[in-house]
Amino acid sequence: MTSETIRVRFPPSPTGYLHVGGARTALFNWLLARQRSGVLVLRIEDTDRDRSSEAHTRAILDGMTWLGLDWDEGPFFQSDGVERHRAAALRLLDDGRAYHDFSDPGELREEAARRGVGHPSAIAREWADATGVDAARERAAAGEPHAIRLRIPAGETAWDDAVHGRMSFANRDLDDFVILRSDGSPIYNLAVVCDDAEQRITHVIRGDDHLSNTPKQILLYEALGWPVPTFGHVPMILGPDGKRLSKRHGATAVADYEAHGILPDAMVNFLALLGWNPGDEREVMDRAELIEAFSMDRVQKKSAVFDTDKLEWLNGRYVAGLPLAALVPSALDRLEARGLGPDRWDPEAPGPEDEGFGALLQLLQSRARTIEDLAEQAEPFLVAEPELEAAATRKHWARDPAATAEGLRALWAALDAGSWEEEPLEVRLRACAEERGVGAGKVIHPLRVALTGRTRSPGIFEVLAWLGRDRAERRVRRALSILEEPDVFLS
Secondary structure, three states: OOOOOOEEEEOOOOOOOOEHHHHHHHHHHHHHHHHOOOEEEEEEOOOOOOOOOHHHHHHHHHHHHHHOOOOOEEEEEHHHHHHHHHHHHHHHHHOOOEEEEOOOHHHHHHHHHHHOOOOHHHHHHHHHHHHOHHHHHHHHHOOOOOEEEEOOOOOEEEEEEOOOEEEEEEHHHOOOOEEEOOOOOEOHHHHHHHHHHHOOOOEEEEEHHHHHHHHHHHHHHHHHOOOOOEEEEEOOEEOOOOOEOOHHHOOOEHHHHHHHOOOHHHHHHHHHOOOEOOOOOOOOOOHHHHHHHOOHHHEOOOOEEOOHHHHHHHHHHHHHOOOHHHHHHHHHHHHHHOOOOOOOEOOOOOOOOOHHHHHHHHHHHHHOOOHHHHHHHHHHHHEOOOOOOHHHHHHHOOOOHHHHHHHHHHHHHHHOOOOOOHHHHHHHHHHHHHHHOOOHHHHHHHHHHHHHOOOOOOOHHHHHHHHHHHHHHHHHHHHHHHHOOHHHHOO
16 A cells, blocks of 8 residues: 555444444454544445345444544435446446356356356356347347346465455455346445545455455455555454344443443443553543554454453443532433433432532442442432332341341430531441440341432442431431331331
8 A cells, every 4th residue: 555644434334323343343453544544435325225224323423423433524325326336347348357147046046056066156257248248238228137247267366464464365265256246236345446446545444244345345456446545354253152242131232321321432442442441451531542563463363352341340440430510410311211200309308409419429420430430329318218129128127127226226326415427427327336236237227228218329428428317317207117117118
């Protein structure tokens, strides 16, 4: 390749949403373009008119935007270039590098099977040569249906892959493949080559599933006299079971992860490490660090495994580092999606504009792996009466409701007997536990259930301080009333 500006492309098909495999491919192209001051072209490959939709196109663009993968040119639509694709096929006919195929596909297969020929196109070429170029043109001009096939030359097709190194295919193993169908529509490989050449693409970075297309596309570049770009095939993404990532492994569309509360910076960081590494032990890397470190020679050859636990761990690191100005609107969106509107929000709790709401989020953010998780943890603090988890009441209340109620009364009397700050609250709680001859956990756990309805929460003294004396008292009194009728509430 020359020293010209590097030009890469991301060409999704609008027959579905932006999935993580496509997003990872887009990211690798984006990183390469940004690192080398190049150009990223976005091309929508919409020639499958029956399955393509504007809704899917919008979802792809929205997914790219959410991830922060900006493009420099486009979006272009492959369907706009159909006449240009047809013209290329006709030029190959004129140059003798392609031929008309008037045969019926079923008839070809039957004849190939009868003769024991591996590629049915061998029969198509034989019949085309027997017909003659002039006769074939006359039949085509008369409107007789036909396809156009590329004439595969002898020898081999090879390239230096940016990931796999030297790759080669024996041309005898390739079919004289159709480049223009009998209805006049171009096949994928022809359309891609024409568009990549038109858009001056210098590097084609895509998934390993395209490896079998590459020799066909190189043959088309060479037949058309166009420069062959550098190819690089990145590893596939597998599920934990070692099979190709699919819906059976859970969410695969980028929008699903956005809805789950994954942050775009975390998703970009995670996707970058699927099949690539920076050459050191770093796992948390911002965009600037990824751009600086990215190189195709560190892309792995083996498939990458999509580990949801690692994604959520990594996302938790980003949630923990979010500034309050970003944390508040994100959490409010998720709380609203969970149905926590004005009718359920405790009027005694700090409102979204209050300092106390931000303080609650900061109290929880180091414990949350996703924004959804953060909202789920925040909800019990913001409603008048938190829902009691059955597992929590069974574990810490139901064994002996009367003794639990007695302990809560004694504990509340101790807590209520002084100032309402974390340190003195802790001193009084521990003194109460000592007086009762039990460990602090024996009084903390039933209290936590009373205050939050859960078995887990931030530190109990932080919870007490944030709730305030009055709200904490109401929750303890509610717990006591429940414990007085255990057969009803703890069954």
